[in-house]
Amino acid sequence: AVERTLSIIKPDAVAKNVIGEIYSRFEHAGLKIIAARMQHLSRERAEAFYAVHSERPFFKDLVSFMISGPVMVQVLEGENAIALHRDIMGATDPKKADPGTIRADFADSIDENAVHGSDSPDTAAQEINFFFGPDEVCPRTR
Ligand code: CMP
Numbered sequence: 001a002v003e004r005t006l007s008i009i010k011p012d013a014v015a016k017n018v019i020g021e022i023y024s025r026f027e028h029a030g031l032k033i034i035a036a037r038m039q040h041l042s043r044e045r046a047e048a049f050y051a052v053h054s055e056r057p058f059f060k061d062l063v064s065f066m067i068s069g070p071v072m073v074q075v076l077e078g079e080n081a082i083a084l085h086r087d088i089m090g091a092t093d094p095k096k097a098d099p100g101t102i103r104a105d106f107a108d109s110i111d112e113n114a115v116h117g118s119d120s121p122d123t124a125a126q127e128i129n130f131f132f133g134p135d136e137v138c139p140r141t142r
Contacts (some may be wrong), residue, residue, distance in 0.1 A: 003081040004034070004137075006127035008116040013070035013106050014038075019072050022102055022115065026076055029088050035075040035128075035137045041067050042097060061111055073131050077139065082124055085117045 005053055009022055026033065041049070046066040053059050090101025094113055097104040107114035118124035130139070 002077065002079055003121065003124065004128060005082045005085045005118045005124045006116075006131065007074045007076050007085060009072040009074075010052055010112070010116065011065065011067075011071060012108065012112040013114040014070055014072060016106060018106055022106070025102060026074075026085075027086055029078075029084055031076040031078045031081055031085060033074050034077045034139055035132045036072065037074075037131065037136075038070050038072050040070045043067055048088055049127070058111065063113060075128050075132060075137055077082055081119055082121065086119070089115050089117050098108045 007026070009019055013019070013022060023033065043063060046063045047054070050059065050062055050066070051060065056062075078084065084098050088096030088102060090103040092102040092103075092113060093110040094107035095110075097107070103113050118127050
C-alpha cells in the first residue's frame, strides 16, 4: 500500500552537509518528498517528540544532541514507505548497519546516527502530525 513516513535528518548529518546526498537516496528508492522544513528544535519540542523514550537512560543525551543544531524534517510517500525507509536508513546502531545504508555511510554512533524514521503506521501518522499541518503536506498530482 502507499504509505507516508516521517524522516528527520539529524544535526550530525546536517553539519556534514549531506542533506542532498540523503535526499538522493530517498528519491532513488522511489520515495517522494511531499513536505519538508528545516528547523532548530527547542528542548521542549525535542522532549515532546521523543516522549516515548523519556524513561530510557539515553533520553537526556538524545535531546541534547537533537537540539545541538538544525534538523531537516520531511514526509516521504511511496509504496511500503515505512519499511522501505527503514531499510535504506539501516540499523539504529551504525556499527550494525548494512553496507550502503544511510547510517553505515554517514553516522558515527548510535547516539549520533544521522537520521530518524517512523517505525509503524501509527507512529508515522502521529509524527507527521507533530511537524506538519494538513496544508503543508503536498501529495503529487503529476
Ligand atoms: P531514533 O530512531 O531517532 O530514536 C531514538 C534514538 O535514540 C535512536 O534513533 C538513537 O539515535 C538513540 N539511541 C541512543 N541509544 C539508544 C539505544 N540503546 N537504543 C535505541 N536508541 C538509542
